[in-house]
Amino acid sequence: MQGYIIRRVLYAIVSLILLSITIFSLVRITGDPAVLMAEPGAKEEDLQAIRREFGLDKPIVLQYFVFAKNLLKGDFGKSIYYRIPALDLYIQRLPASILLATVAMTISLLIGIPVGIFSAVRVNTWFDNFGKIFAILGLSLPSFWVGLILILTLSVYLNWLPSSGAESWKSLIMPAFSLGWVFTAAHMRLARSAMLEVLGSEYIKLARIKGLSERLVILKHAFKNAVIPVLTLAGINLVLMVNVAVVVESVFAWPGVGRLLFEGISFRDFPVVQTTLLMGGVMFVGVNLIVDILYAYIDPRIRYGN
Amino acid sequence: METSQAVATGDTFAAQSFELTRWRKVALVLQRVPIFPLLILATLIFTAAAADFLAPHNPEVGNLRYRYRPPVWQDKGSWEYVLGTDHMGRDILSRLIFGARISLLVGVTASIFAGTLGTTLGIMSGFRGGWVDQVIMRLTDAWLALPGVTFAILFAVLMQPGKWNIILILGLVYWTRYARVIRGEVLSLKERDYVRLATVAGCSRAKIMWTHILPNVANSAIVIATLQIGVSIITEATLSFLGVGVAPPEPAWGLMLAEGKSGLMAGYWWLSVLPGLCIMLVVLAANLLGDWFRVWSDPQLRQL
Amino acid sequence: MTEPLLDIKQLRTYFVSAKGTRVVKAVDGVSFTLNEGETMGVVGESGSGKTVTSLSILRLLPPAARIVGGEIWFAGENLLTKSEREMQRVRGSQITMILQDPLMSLNPLFTIGNQIGEPLRIHRGMRGHSLTERVKELLRGVRISSPEVRMREYPHQMSGGMRQRIVGAIGISCEPRLLIADEPTTSLDVTIQAQYLNLLKDIQLRSGLAMIFITHNIGIVARMCDKVAVMYAGKLVERAPVRTIFNQPAHPYTEALLNAMPKLTDKTERLWSIEGQPPDLSNLPTGCPFSPRCPKAEDRCHREVPPEYQVGDQHFTRCWLWERR
Numbered sequence: 001m002q003g004y005i006i007r008r009v010l011y012a013i014v015s016l017i018l019l020s021i022t023i024f025s026l027v028r029i030t031g032d033p034a035v036l037m038a039e040p041g042a043k044e045e046d047l048q049a050i051r052r053e054f055g056l057d058k059p060i061v062l063q064y065f066v067f068a069k070n071l072l073k074g075d076f077g078k079s080i081y082y083r084i085p086a087l088d089l090y091i092q093r094l095p096a097s098i099l100l101a102t103v104a105m106t107i108s109l110l111i112g113i114p115v116g117i118f119s120a121v122r123v124n125t126w127f128d129n130f131g132k133i134f135a136i137l138g139l140s141l142p143s144f145w146v147g148l149i150l151i152l153t154l155s156v157y158l159n160w161l162p163s164s165g166a167e168s169w170k171s172l173i174m175p176a177f178s179l180g181w182v183f184t185a186a187h188m189r190l191a192r193s194a195m196l197e198v199l200g201s202e203y204i205k206l207a208r209i210k211g212l213s214e215r216l217v218i219l220k221h222a223f224k225n226a227v228i229p230v231l232t233l234a235g236i237n238l239v240l241m242v243n244v245a246v247v248v249e250s251v252f253a254w255p256g257v258g259r260l261l262f263e264g265i266s267f268r269d270f271p272v273v274q275t276t277l278l279m280g281g282v283m284f285v286g287v288n289l290i291v292d293i294l295y296a297y298i299d300p301r302i303r304y305g306n
Numbered sequence: 307m308e309t310s311q312a313v314a315t316g317d318t319f320a321a322q323s324f325e326l327t328r329w330r331k332v333a334l335v336l337q338r339v340p341i342f343p344l345l346i347l348a349t350l351i352f353t354a355a356a357a358d359f360l361a362p363h364n365p366e367v368g369n370l371r372y373r374y375r376p377p378v379w380q381d382k383g384s385w386e387y388v389l390g391t392d393h394m395g396r397d398i399l400s401r402l403i404f405g406a407r408i409s410l411l412v413g414v415t416a417s418i419f420a421g422t423l424g425t426t427l428g429i430m431s432g433f434r435g436g437w438v439d440q441v442i443m444r445l446t447d448a449w450l451a452l453p454g455v456t457f458a459i460l461f462a463v464l465m466q467p468g469k470w471n472i473i474l475i476l477g478l479v480y481w482t483r484y485a486r487v488i489r490g491e492v493l494s495l496k497e498r499d500y501v502r503l504a505t506v507a508g509c510s511r512a513k514i515m516w517t518h519i520l521p522n523v524a525n526s527a528i529v530i531a532t533l534q535i536g537v538s539i540i541t542e543a544t545l546s547f548l549g550v551g552v553a554p555p556e557p558a559w560g561l562m563l564a565e566g567k568s569g570l571m572a573g574y575w576w577l578s579v580l581p582g583l584c585i586m587l588v589v590l591a592a593n594l595l596g597d598w599f600r601v602w603s604d605p606q607l608r609q610l
Numbered sequence: 611m612t613e614p615l616l617d618i619k620q621l622r623t624y625f626v627s628a629k630g631t632r633v634v635k636a637v638d639g640v641s642f643t644l645n646e647g648e649t650m651g652v653v654g655e656s657g658s659g660k661t662v663t664s665l666s667i668l669r670l671l672p673p674a675a676r677i678v679g680g681e682i683w684f685a686g687e688n689l690l691t692k693s694e695r696e697m698q699r700v701r702g703s704q705i706t707m708i709l710q711d712p713l714m715s716l717n718p719l720f721t722i723g724n725q726i727g728e729p730l731r732i733h734r735g736m737r738g739h740s741l742t743e744r745v746k747e748l749l750r751g752v753r754i755s756s757p758e759v760r761m762r763e764y765p766h767q768m769s770g771g772m773r774q775r776i777v778g779a780i781g782i783s784c785e786p787r788l789l790i791a792d793e794p795t796t797s798l799d800v801t802i803q804a805q806y807l808n809l810l811k812d813i814q815l816r817s818g819l820a821m822i823f824i825t826h827n828i829g830i831v832a833r834m835c836d837k838v839a840v841m842y843a844g845k846l847v848e849r850a851p852v853r854t855i856f857n858q859p860a861h862p863y864t865e866a867l868l869n870a871m872p873k874l875t876d877k878t879e880r881l882w883s884i885e886g887q888p889p890d891l892s893n894l895p896t897g898c899p900f901s902p903r904c905p906k907a908e909d910r911c912h913r914e915v916p917p918e919y920q921v922g923d924q925h926f927t928r929c930w931l932w933e934r935r
Contacts, residue, residue, distance in 0.1 A: 011447050019452060023460065136597065140590040142540045144547060144563065145582035152575050163571065202714035208670055209709075210729045210780065211702030213695075224719050243453045247544055251567065265463055265548055277460050281452050 005293055012289045017068075019281045023274060024067055028060075076278065077271030081263070086275035090257055097249070097256030101241040103172055104180035109234055112184045116191025117226060120199060121218055131188060138185020144247040147178035151251070164253035175252040179245055183237055187230055195226040232291065239287040243280045340598040346591035354407040361400035362388075366555040368395030374569070377576050390576045392565060394555075398576060401557035402584055408558045409539050409588060412473055416538040419477035421531045424484025425523065429515050431485065432492025442485065449482045458541050462550035469558075472551055476538050484530050491523050525603045532596035536589040543585055559585050613686065614643040615820050616667075616788060621680035623659075623666045634891045636662040636675065638844040641918075646787070649814065649821040651835035651852070653828060653867065655888055658841040660824045664790045668705060669697050685787065703733040703784040710793040712773035716765035722749075723761030726780050733784050748779040752809060771802040775809065782813055789814075790822045795830065807834060828871055832856060837924070840864050843889040843899035845915075850925040860927040862904045898930070906931060 070076070076086045119131035154174060155163035162171045198204060199222055207217045242257065249258030257276055264272035353360060368391065375391040376383045377398075383390065389398040431442040449457075461475040495501060495518075504514050543560030545551030552558035554565075559581040566577025623637040637659045644650050652660045665671050667682055669689065682689040684705065689697070706729075709715045716725060726745045730736045736744060742761075749757035752775040765773060774794065781789055791810065795803040811834060814821055823834055831838055832852065839849040840863065848861040859865045866884045886903035889895075895902060901911040910930050919932040 011444070014444065015447065015452075136590065136593055140536060140593050141586050142543060142582075142589075144544070145586060148563070148567070148570065148578045148582060151570055152579065156570060156573060156575070202709055202711055203717040205670070206709060206715045206777070206780070207717070207728075209668065209701055209707045211698045211700070211732060212728070213698055216732075221717055221720075225717070240453050243456050246455075246459065247547060250548070261459070262548060265459075265550060273463055277456060280456050284452060284456075 008289055008292045012285050015285050016282060019278065020068060020071060021064070023278065024064055071278070076275040079264075079272045080269045081267050081272070082269075086271040087279075089260065089272060090275050090279050093255060093257045093260050096254065097242045097245055097258060100172065100175055100179060100245060100249070100254060100256055101238055103176040104241055105183065105234060105238050106180075107176055108180035108184040108187055109230070112187030113191045113227065113230060116188040116230075117195045117218075117223065119188070119192045120195030120226075123196065128192075131192065135185040135189050138182055138188070141181065142247075143178050143182055143244075144251050146181050147174065147248055147251040150174045150178060165255075171252070171254075175248050175254050178251075179241060179248045183234075183241065186237070187234060190233055191226060191230045194229045195222060198222045198226045201225075232295075236287060236291055239284050243284060340595055343591035343594040343598070346587055347595065350406055350410055350588055350591075353403055354410045357403050357407050361397075361403045362386075363397035363400040365396060365400040365404040365557045368392070368397070370395045374574055376574075389580055390574075392562070392577055393569065396555075396557075398562075398580060401562060402559070402580060405557040405559045405562065405581065405584065406588075408469060408552060408556065409542070409585070412469060412476070412542045412552075412558075413535045413539040413588075413592070416473045416476035416480070416542075417531045417534045419473060420480040420534065420538075421484055421527055423477055424481035425488050425520075425527045427481065428485040428488030429492055429519055429523065432489035433496060433511070433515055433519060439489075443489075446482045446485050449479075454479050454537075455541060455544060458545060459548065459550065462545045462548075467550055467553040469552055469556070472542050472545060475545075476541060479541075480534060480537065483534065484527060487526055487530060488523050491526055492519055495519055495522055529596060529600045529603060532592060532599055535592040535596070539585065539589055539592070612645075614683075615646045615648075615685060616644040616822075617681075617683040618642055618663075618667070619681045619683070621663065621666060621682065622678045623662050623671065623675055624678050625675045627674070632892045635844050635894065636891065637666060639680075640841070640844075640846045641680075642839050642846060642849055644788070644820050644822065646820055647814070647818045648837065649823060649835045651823045651825065651831035651838045652841060653825060653831055653838060654841035655826065657843075657888060657891060659844040660841055661792055663841075664707065664792060664822065664824060667790070668701055668707060669694075670701075699733070702729040702786075704786055705788045705790070706781040706784070706786045707790040707792060708774075708777050708781050708794045711797050712770060712777050713765065715777050716773060718765055721762055721764060722768070722776055725765075726761075726776065726783060729780065729783050744783075748783055749776075751782075751813070752776070752779045754779075770798060771806065774798060774802075774806055778806075778810065778813070782817065782819070785817060786819055788820045788822070790824070792824045793826070795825075795827075803830075810834070828867060840867070843891060843894060845899060845928060846918075847900065847929070848925075848927040850921070850927075851923075854922065854925050858922070858925075860921045860925065860932060861900075861929050862906050862931075863900050866903075866905075898928070 074087055076090075078084065079086045079089050082089055115131055115134070119128040122128055151163045151174065154161045161174055162168075163174070165171055204217060204222055207221045208214075212220075244258075245254075245256060246258035246261050248254070249256045250262040253259065257280070260272060261276040263269065264276060372387065372391050373393055373395045375387050377390045378385050378388050387397050387399070389402065391397055392401070427442050431439045457479045458475050461478065462472070465471045465475070501514060501518055504518055542551055542558070543563065546558045546560030547564040549564065552561055554561060562581040563578050563585075566574070566581070569577045619641050621637055621640045622635070625634040625636055626632070640659070640663055642650070652663065654660050662671070662675070665675075666677055667684075667689065669677075669692075671677070677690060680690075684700075689700070692700070716722075723742070723745050726748060727736075727741050730741055730744055745761060746757040749760060754760055754772060754775060760768075765776075768776070774797075778794075794810075795806055798806060807830065810821070813819070821834075823831065825831060835852050837849065837851050838855045840847050840855070840861065842863050848855070848859070848864050850860070855864060856868065859868055863884075870884060884903055885905075889899055889902075895912070897910075897912045897914055898904070898907070898916055901907045904911065908930065914930075916928050916930045916933075918926050918928050921927050921932055
């Protein structure tokens, strides 16, 4: 098991290094990095100052190490627009995104798990088919479109909910729903297939042989076992949600890191963009690593095996 | 669902219990042929091809005197601009029609590009093994460490906006989906007798990969490709929405969505809803088709 | 003579494919009886219908299967006329079953104590202290030491042999009148098999329950059973007391099965096997299902399905060769 964990950690590190290299090289290939890091209309001496600060006049490999060193120190550059360190800005906005993602995840589980489980219990009936359609719709409707439709109906026409900002819990509903939509479909599908597999297992057979009522068989024995893989996926998806919330946050003007990215792109604030993407990558890699390690403890095959 | 009458008499068994109701028969037929998605995709292809003839107006140049006209069925709408106009006075219908071209182009080309790249790498990785395999697999792991959309945004921000850049980006981001699966299949195919025979007979590795392995993995690759069309289109729409995708004044649907967002509060719903509807229909059709294809090409699943 | 505990008359269970096109006659006209305290072995190849028969008794068939004919009399009642609720009261308390794979049969998320106690809670309404005591008693009964400790453990913490004994404990917890064991030793080590079989025999002697032992291993049948039923392609081709089956098999298939068993005293080097392929149940030939492979098959065998003929005391077979009697 030690070997497994060590390997996983190594992969994570390699992934992050690759990510940083990608950003690093792309920036230099597509233009002058000094220009990107500077304000628009900067004069030559400002550019020179930036070059010195980031060591851009040194050989490439050295540049990379300076870059990496800065990253590790937590120096991701300064936001051109807000004039504070980009990392601080990111951390300021992060809680809002996490809140949004958590609510969205809760919604997706509250809907997805029961629908998926019930579809499996009543497999191939009209409910199951309805569930399948629902799942495909979930994967086909982009989150921002769901958001726009919600805004149109609930905000513009019915005037029930505010369409932007983060004043009250009311502003949370529509963005959370839009964000959670795609994941609802994925969780529903997984719940269904996990439940189907559990229902075909021997211990369910034995539960029936013992004379348990069908309701007890499903609720007590099957449900618990089927829910486990779904919750695992949900954990990983939570971080994914934070990353892909860019569009939803932009549409609803929700003050999270997604919207920060959008602003960064719109205002050509490259340090902010770089920070958001890098941090997003770090969190994603981090959570996957944690989940992999947890699995090493739970799954006996990994624990005692090769 | 057993009742007290658990037993049907054996003689009339064949006759009674499985008479398919009319509704079931219809459903069975509909399941066999994916009419709905094919219809939509056919419409899409036709529209894209005949765009020049179908579109009533120039999609990129508008008449500022006719800005924000609503669709024909609303007050102040007219048949001249059937689906209304946008903030620059451009005809929405024409833009949607030309947008179909872009979506189709991007969706299909990106899928093919990613598919070719991914399948090639997957076959090489699986077949040659050794360090080639290790390198490609590590690369895949590193690639998959980031969510696809994030990666795409990263590339898009640093490159110029534009159709072809988007296709390039989509290919570079999504090839991993293919590589993993194909490699798995190749690993098991490698052990088959006819492959071994070919090796023993002295065929070059390239020839074996091309003639024996490729046709067998083509099935899976096509399934993934059809399912990826939807993903590509949505990613392109997302990138255009964020402003780093297709450049204005090109009428990409995602871009139209972005441009239409500001008009929402004023009630100009057609600016966003219509392009969004188009995206939804096309992606839905592609997903349904891909799903149907997956079931159709796997004889095991067909029984279900 | 008292009534038999279990009396199955002409049971027919068919499987239908989703579109209604293919019908598999998994169990086709099976009849036998079983008295209190008796052990019956059901022998046959896989696909012969042994398991489907037992599932039919419990009415736990998969959705594609239907019981299309026959009667199943248990303790004076026809089980096929009972509602699902009534059957739930029968299952686990009057008739129980032991499955083949003990690891798979136990729910990995619940403790042993919880799983053994479940039928007691449901069928006997036991709770609290008396429940715990009874569970411990059952664990001791299947020779598991330190039951207080074991009760709180989980299935994956036990060895294969222990798990199978726990499954046995679950089976007898409510003192059933009939226990069906479906290949209970197949997944056990040879050394553990013998122990387990002794345990089952022991339990039976103490409680007087009747057993149906499904297996493809004739050796086990010889040790454990009072009578034997041989099945082939969904039909019961021979039934007789165990001695009789071994000494005077009537049906050619039974003979073939016995011959196929290698014995230590054999001097020959080649293994004797039955010629031909196992039958395709969705496409059975006309006439006796064994006829394509039967060395004694006559013309008639290929055309008509033989009825049951009596060969001796308690000895019946489905074969044209015995018509003369």
